[in-house]
Amino acid sequence: MFASLARAVFGTSNDRALKGFRRRVAAIAAFEPALSELSDEALRAKTTEFRARLEKGETLDELLEEAFAVVREGAKRVLGLRHFDVQMIGGMVLHSGKISEMKTGEGKTLVATLAVYLNALPGLGVHVVTVNDYLAKRDAEWMGQLYRFLGLSTGIIIPGLDDAQRREAYAADITYGTNNELGFDYLRDNMKYRLEDMTQRPFNFAIVDEVDSILIDEARTPLIISGPSDEPTELYSKVDAVVQDFLHRGRKEDGTHEFYEKDEKARTVVMTDHGSEIVEDMLREAGLLTEGNLYDIFNISLVHHVQQSLRARVLFTRDVDYIVRDGKVMIIDEFTGRMLEGRRYSDGLHQALEAKEAVTVERENQTLASITFQNYFRLYPKLAGMTGTAMTEADEFEQIYKLQVVEIPTNVPVTRIDHDDEIYRTAAEKYEAVATLIAECRERGQPVLVGTTSIEKSEIISELLNNKKIKHSVLNARFHEQEAKIVAQAGAPGAITIATNMAGRGTDIKLGGNYEMRVALEPETPPEVIRAEIEVNHAKVKAAGGLFVIGTERHESRRIDNQLRGRSGRQGDPGGSRFFLSLEDDLMRIFGSDRMGGMLQKLGLREGEAIIHPWINKALEKAQKKVETRNFDMRKNVLKYDDVMNDQRKEVYAQRREFMSAEAVSAVVAEMREDVITTLVALRIPERAFAEQWQSAELAEDIARVLGLNLPIMEWAAEEGIDENHLRERITEAAQAEADAKAQRFGVDLTNYIEKSILLQTLDHVWKEHLLALDYLRQGIGLRSYGQRDPLNEYKREAFKLFNAMLDELKERVTRLTAHVSIAEAPPPPPPPVTMENHPLPGGMTGELALAEPVVQAQPPRPYREDEVDPARPETWGATPRNAPCPCGSGKKFKYCHGAVK
Known part of the structure; x- marks a missing residue:
């Protein structure tokens, strides 16, 4: 009661946020008369002026009103579009690092230009993230006209670009790309061997379009770069x-x-x-x-x-x-x-x-290499997003990403009529009712969009309409290539479009037809003829009641249903929507309460009849909330486990960059060598042990194996008064002397190159093996709960132990390889292809995200020759892959033979 009273007096938090933003809209409008008098060159010069003011100490917030006004003026001249006041509010929400929820058709693409331009002024780069390549290309070309007019550069990241093209795109003031491509580029960069080969700049600011789809729906699955295994x-x-x-x-x-x-x-x-x-x-x-x-x-x-x-x-x-x-x-x-x-x-x-x-x-x-979308996007110091449906997931955005959702009012009130759901006993009855309503709409010239949840169901309805001789179009994965053409015509009089999940389609359904799309698809027809046809058709469709949206099933997420409904009623257009359900639907069958089915049976629901009541809608909403809560728990579970790996990933990637940026890594290699010697000595000479308890012969073998030195360990151990500290110092001095002598023979530049190459390649090898070990650990860690132990705490503890073991393995391998390295001139063998793939998730879940296009990983040449490998001389084996046959000729894999972790 008190909460509702407080809302009535003070307004909701959303109302208070909007009130603050509205105050600045008038200030933006005040600049419009003066800016409209400027020439194109003078308007473009404003960008240079803003950058100069930033260098003198002004902040982006202080520039906001004038900068937004400049973008509005530029959009009028270049795109023929003027930002509405509510769009200005949307831009301010994005600039403040929040999520802007705007209904479909409210112009989110144009809204983004405001925050993008302002945040691109410092020259640190702004990323605009889209859900697919089509939208990335469309938006970069469309809005790129405005940015170029205002003196900013634009880049686009799409599949098939080489590293030089990617580097150029990321160097632009504004870069468009999909979440997958940006994430994979981050992982690829952290597999490079030189800083100049990396493509991305340090992260600054990202705006995520369809933020709910990318940060929630796709967040259940990590991005992974993987290489082929040798399993048949x-x-x-x-x-x-x-x-x-x-x-x-x-x-x-x-x-x-x-x-x-x-x-x-x-x-x-x-x-x-x-x-x-x-x-x-x-x-x-x-x-x-x-x-x-x-x-x-x-x-x-x-x-x-x-x-x-x-x-x-x-x-x-x-x-x-x-x-x-x-x-x-x-x-x-x-x-x-x-x-x-x-x-x-x-x-x-x-x-x-x-x-x-x-x-x-x-x-x-x-x-x-692997990373979740949650942890990738949390790398950005400033993050914002926009979508038509975010309020239902506001808690998750706040908890996971620290992003608040602000609901932006529509420019024109929504007049769409959302009818109550109709529920039938069987799917067949439901589909028959859908076909009847479609036929009614078609008779009065009203376009219909039919939403389905799968290809199978879209084809059931298509067959039903074919039997009734009703002309229609089908938009699903089978007819993916015809998407733009189908959507462009979906608002024409009497058009019937069956679509499998309209989320993220990115193309508005405009009443009467989409002018821009038709001009592009019908080059032989004069544009003025197309425009005249669309104006006539627009009036017809409006009179018929606008676009009618039919949902053939409730999705497990309310957002997807809202996205479908939102295709109708854009910018104050008339429209309607209705969902048809049956007791055989997946949501009703799996997640609906048993009471609902029993209640409908008691009400005497007969064949062909439907139950229509607001209570049904509320019961379904509860079922959907149950599923959303369960999915949120799944994503939180993924994140908890990945956070453990994320700390380790950050440490490894930071270490790699440090190695790459250093002119020489000799000090690092020497420190690793000392640690390895200390470990070997401690292993064979227990603390405070008598000389006769020392395992001197074994220590001599270890030194020969790891350091390639034949030292008189037995003689040194027999000397009067020597202890393990003196022995360790002698071994360290001998190893350092050998390293110095080798560096003198090789020369400084070659020594630096060899040491850095070995260090980076070995780090990648042990990190890859560590990821595999974590995979196995994560798959079985849930069983610890049977022993009354928390699987997550067990995973943290075991992962920490594995990470320390990985570091020890890194030190020994680097020490062994640098000690046994020799010079040879031969081209390196071609590296295996690496692919971007998905990952099994904790608790038996399985991810579904992968990119199978082979990408060759850049590798420096190996400092040894394959034709010089001697099975009896480990020093000639070089960096043998873990899964390759052991060079000793035993027939075992290297990791189970000489490469086994000691």
Whole structure:
């Protein structure tokens, strides 16, 4: 009661924020008359003037009113658009490092120019982040006209650019790019070996378009750069054949299965005890299980293959979760309905899907570098965002990113009528009702946008309309290339458009048709003819009631439903919306309360009839809130685990930059060598031990192995009065003398190059192995809860121990390699390709983000020759990859032989 009373007297926090911003709108408008009198050159000169004032000590806030007025004037001259007052408020919200929530059609792209221009003035770079390459290119070209007019440079980051082009784009005042490309560039940069090869500048300010899609929907999945592993792929197909037969045997007549249990909420499938016994026998029959039982430690890889094959066949559906095109399995984004070109599921799941669909099974990848979107975007000192739907996730933005959401009022009041949901018993009845409403709208010339949650469902409705001879267009991952054309015509009189998730489409549906789009798509038609047609059609559609949006199902997120509704009623246009549901819908079946279904049955819901009541809407909203809360918990869980790795990642990347920026790293190498010697001596000579207890012979072997020195350790140990400190000092002096002699032979420049190369390459090797160790740790850490221990605290403790072990391994490897290095002239072997991929998440979740386009990792030449490798002389082996055969000829992998961690 007190809260509502306070809101009535003082207004909401959103009202108070808007009040503060409104005061400055009048000040901005006051500059307009004088600026309109300036020539183009004089207006452009304002940018130089602002920069000079900044150098003299003025702040961006002090420049805000005049700078915004300059952008408004420039937009009028270049784009033919004048910022509304509410757009000025949106720009101030962005500049203040908050999220600006503006309805669809309110001109968010234009709003961003205000904050972008102001924050680009210091010359430190501004990043505008979009959800796809199409929007990045469109916005960079469209708004780039304005920035160039005002004297600022613009760059764009899209796939296929080389490092020089990326470096140039990042050096621009304003850089447009997708969240994936920017994130991968950050990871790629931290795999480079020279500072001048890095493409990104230090982060300054980013504005994230469709901020809810990028920072929330996609935040469940980390970005990963990975390289191919050496594991064979044939096992996936063989296991898939067994699992297919296994599923066939256990299927009951009622549609259930006796060999596994499925949890659709958690998206998990687990074999029953009986099912495990059956699959074990089947694997033996197929010759895949040759010894022990299925759950013996040496069969753990086979268990993994069975589990992923089972998930692929039970939980993942073709044309819903993925499609098959050109012999490849393509993931479909559940939020936008787009094909995720090149992205792959992790942890062998994508390979299991490829085996299921009988296409070429590509190799699994091993993580080389990884970061979550949460931790990537928190690298920016200043961050802002804009979207049409953020208020429902305001708590998450505040908790995770420290971003407040400000709801900006519309320029013209929204007149769209949002009807109550209609709920039917079966999906068939629901679709029939949808088709009937579509036909009614078409008769009166009202355009209709039908929103579906999957390709499968969009094609069900398409078939239904075809049977009724109703002309329509379908927009989903199958017809992705026709997107612009379909959306451009979606507002024409009587147009029927079926779309799979309209989130992030980025193109407005304008009543009567989209003029700019039609001009681009119909070059043979005179623009004046197109404009006249659109004006006539606009009047027809307005009279028919505007765009009508039909939702064929409630999405698990309220934001996605609101995005669909928001396509209608832009800029005060008339419009309507209605959602149709059935008791068979996923949300109702999985997350709706049992009471709802029972209540509808008691009300005597008959075939073809619908229940329409505001209470239904509230019950559904509660179900959606449940799912949103669960998804928030999942994302928080991902972040908690990644925060542990993030601290380590920051330390490793900072260390790499320090090594790259140093002229010489001899002091670092010498310090590592001393630490290694101290460790070796402590290992063989316990503290306060008598001389006869010293393991002198073993120490001499260790010194020869690591330092390549044959020192008289036995003789030194036999000397009267010597202790471990004296012995350590002698070894250190001998090692330093050998290093100095080698540096003299090689020369200063070559020595510096070799040491820096070895240091950076070895750091990358041990970091890669550390990431793999953390992967394994994270997958099994949840089991600690059975022992009444907190998995997160256990993960922190174990990860810290692994990190220290990694540092010790780094020191020993660097010491050993620098001690055994020799000069040779030979071109380096081609490095393996690295790909951007997804990652398994804690708690059994699986990420879905990957970029499969090969990117060659720059590597300095290795300082040894392959043809000089002598199996008997470790000093000739060089930096042998961990998964390569050991050069000693044992037949084992290097990591299990001479490369094993001691």
